[in-house]
Amino acid sequence: MEKCDTTMNASEQIMHKEKAVLCHTYGRYPVSVVRAEGSRMYTPEGREYVDLLAGIAVTALGHCNPEIARTIADQARKLVHVSNLFYQDEQADLAAALLETCNADKVFFCNSGAEANEAAIKLARRYMNKVAKRDAYEVITLESSFHGRTLATLTATGQAKVKDGFAPLPEGFVTVPFNDLEALRKAIGPKTAAIMVEVVQGEGGVRPLPQEFAQGIQKLCRENDILLIVDEIQTGLCRTGKFWAHQHYDLTPDIITSAKALANGLPMGAMMTTDKVAKGFEPGSHATTFGGTALVSAAALKTIQIMKRDRLDERAHKMGQDATALFETLAAAHPEAITEIRGCGLMIGIVLSFPGQEIWQALLDAGFICNLTQGNVLRLLPALTIDFADLEAFAETLGNILSARKTA
Ligand SMILES: Cc1ncc(COP(=O)(O)O)c(C=O)c1O
Incomplete structure (x- = not known):
């Protein structure tokens, strides 16, 4: 490895060091982070950033939440990992806590x-094959959706850029336009196993499904005896103002x-389903070494307990409403620049009328971390514990940046 130039500051040294050794898969922000707390992130030089992204909707309780840190430390001394060959209290307790929040009966971690x-797609196919005894394997998804980066989930994703260079892609995926119930109806056939949707598209530009469309999707699933999979990876766990975003739509997903x-x-995923559909899996049909390991399960259980105790769903709802009002006032003052404020709870998209890279960069220079998606949508996914004053400071700074742009 090349030696670091000693004239570089500590941030630059980190950037330089990783260029030589990591696969270049990420378009990094030009910021090195060594410490974070609540809704603040710090560089090695001590520069402070207000974090309105929370690790892309991950640290909902704030960075280095003291209760979670204590839980992790205690659990690390007790039981970390023994594999899924063994029964573990932590996993069962977490599953029970999760199932209390929705209409599902079983969990796969x-x-x-x-x-x-991936687990949801496999279960849909296997349920059709083994339980429903139908030769149905196709999964229908929506344009501009995002479902992941494995071969199956990038094929399910309704964005061409994530598929570039990965052909041949797995068979059995169909994508239809957003908010076009007729196209969806036409896409359903004897081979259809499931429809998979995010009820608020995240990467796709913070786009909530219209109520009627969401209801129509569920109706089509029921009429055609196919499964409804709701991807709550970004929207779930109180972010949108309810524990799960599909609860705004009165949906009863199968998965x-x-x-x-x-x-x-800590890295963790969960696939939840009904008793009926869970019959599609049996011992040996799906597995992962680390899934639901005791350490991560203990942290997740504590996370859910805090969310419920502190009513973070209600907090996200109220703060989302206040933030939306704030940004709508900003949009009214800058109609040439902001065309729409959309989202749900603390998942907010500020839609610009032009490519937003410069605005995003100016916000970063001013000490605010947010994300730019689809080229022109400033996406905010702050911790659910964030102070409203941070959102007000962000709005004021964005207003100043837009005013300066107008006079430039
Ligand atoms: C809606 C949605 N589905 C799936 C994924 C993939 O999750 P991961 O990056 O943890 O694999 C994401 C990630 O951004 C997402 O937002």
């Missing part, structure tokens, strides 16, 4: 969002997938 969706905020930063 894994390590990421893509893996949770729900979760990850991201589940263990407040």
